[in-house]
Amino acid sequence: MPRSIRLIAIDLDGTLLDSSVQVPEANLKALRRAHEAGIEIVLVTGRRHRFALPMAESLGFDLWLMSSNGAVTRSTRGELFHQDLLPKETAIKLCRHMAEYRNHMVLTFDREGMGAIVCENRERLYEVIQRWMEKNAPYTEYVSPIAKALTEDPIQAMFCGPVELMRQAQQALLSCDFAGEFTMLRTQYDVRNLCIVDILNAGCSKGHALERWANYRGIDRSEVMAIGDNYNDIEMLTFSGHPVIMGNASDDLKQNGWTITLHNDQSGVAAAIEQVLDANTASVNA
Numbered sequence: 001m002p003r004s005i006r007l008i009a010i011d012l013d014g015t016l017l018d019s020s021v022q023v024p025e026a027n028l029k030a031l032r033r034a035h036e037a038g039i040e041i042v043l044v045t046g047r048r049h050r051f052a053l054p055m056a057e058s059l060g061f062d063l064w065l066m067s068s069n070g071a072v073t074r075s076t077r078g079e080l081f082h083q084d085l086l087p088k089e090t091a092i093k094l095c096r097h098m099a100e101y102r103n104h105m106v107l108t109f110d111r112e113g114m115g116a117i118v119c120e121n122r123e124r125l126y127e128v129i130q131r132w133m134e135k136n137a138p139y140t141e142y143v144s145p146i147a148k149a150l151t152e153d154p155i156q157a158m159f160c161g162p163v164e165l166m167r168q169a170q171q172a173l174l175s176c177d178f179a180g181e182f183t184m185l186r187t188q189y190d191v192r193n194l195c196i197v198d199i200l201n202a203g204c205s206k207g208h209a210l211e212r213w214a215n216y217r218g219i220d221r222s223e224v225m226a227i228g229d230n231y232n233d234i235e236m237l238t239f240s241g242h243p244v245i246m247g248n249a250s251d252d253l254k255q256n257g258w259t260i261t262l263h264n265d266q267s268g269v270a271a272a273i274e275q276v277l278d279a280n281t282a283s284v285n286a
Helices: 012-015 027-037 048-056 088-097 099-104 124-129 128-136 165-174 207-215 231-238 249-254 270-283
Strands: 007-010 040-044 064-067 072-073 079-084 105-108 118-120 140-142 156-161 180-191 194-201 222-226 242-245
Touching: 007 012, 007 064, 007 207, 007 242, 007 270, 012 048, 012 222, 012 270, 027 040, 027 270, 040 048, 040 180, 040 207, 064 207, 072 207, 079 207, 088 099, 088 194, 099 105, 099 124, 099 156, 099 165, 124 156, 128 180, 156 165, 165 180, 165 194, 207 222, 207 231, 222 270, 231 242
Parallel strands: 007 040, 007 222, 040 064, 118 140, 222 242
Antiparallel strands: 064 072, 072 079, 105 118, 105 156, 156 194, 180 194
16 A cells, blocks of 8 residues: 555545535544644545535645636635636637537636626526535526626636537537637536536646645655546546545546545545555554
8 A cells, every 4th residue: 555645635526525415424534534644635626616615624624625626726714826717718719619508508707706606597507417506506697698707717617418418518629729728627427417528728637736736845746645536537646646546436437557445425535545544654663
């Protein structure tokens, strides 16, 4: 097992959180034990910062969040380390090119309160991400056409819908003549027939954000463990010297030679962290 791990990066949905969208007690205990042992914990999530903050605060210690798939790195205290916004000019071109999918589109801005999230059509999104829509209702503004909302650079654009429809959307994105201006990341839940396609600034990903933070902290990638479950975690897992994939991940993500831990409903994060702590202890006592 890995030894001398100094930094553990953990995804939220499908990883730290169980299927009821809660942090299991075993995961809480393992994270607190790791924190007390001097290992830095960072949360790396596709959620925007405000939506991820309650989960981070529930851990009981200050930490840093890499939210919106690495576009924003901000602490639980509100300190901003890095921000990688999608240029509004690119976002405007995106709205034009993807007009067929406007009803499935969401823009996210680094704002507080109403207008942090902008959509054009509530009904289509409500069909596929009802719980997300309900929880984010106080922050969501409806603008038609959605391009009118682009008075400043957004954090990202997002398309949500059934898997097959979003496969078509990805093909449309790949075919555009400005594809070099953005990064496209996919999060997919086959059991829910849900695919989320995130559009970020070129070069932005969880992996780039984690590498930037590790370099800032003077931590070598060999001292980094990353734990994830989905396609938008690939860059983060690839950067990490000790990548761990969840037992609930799709089978194709388990073919990369990464360590496979337990299902998120079996506290797979705790299982992975406990082995690291035991290995670190053994190394110290050797």
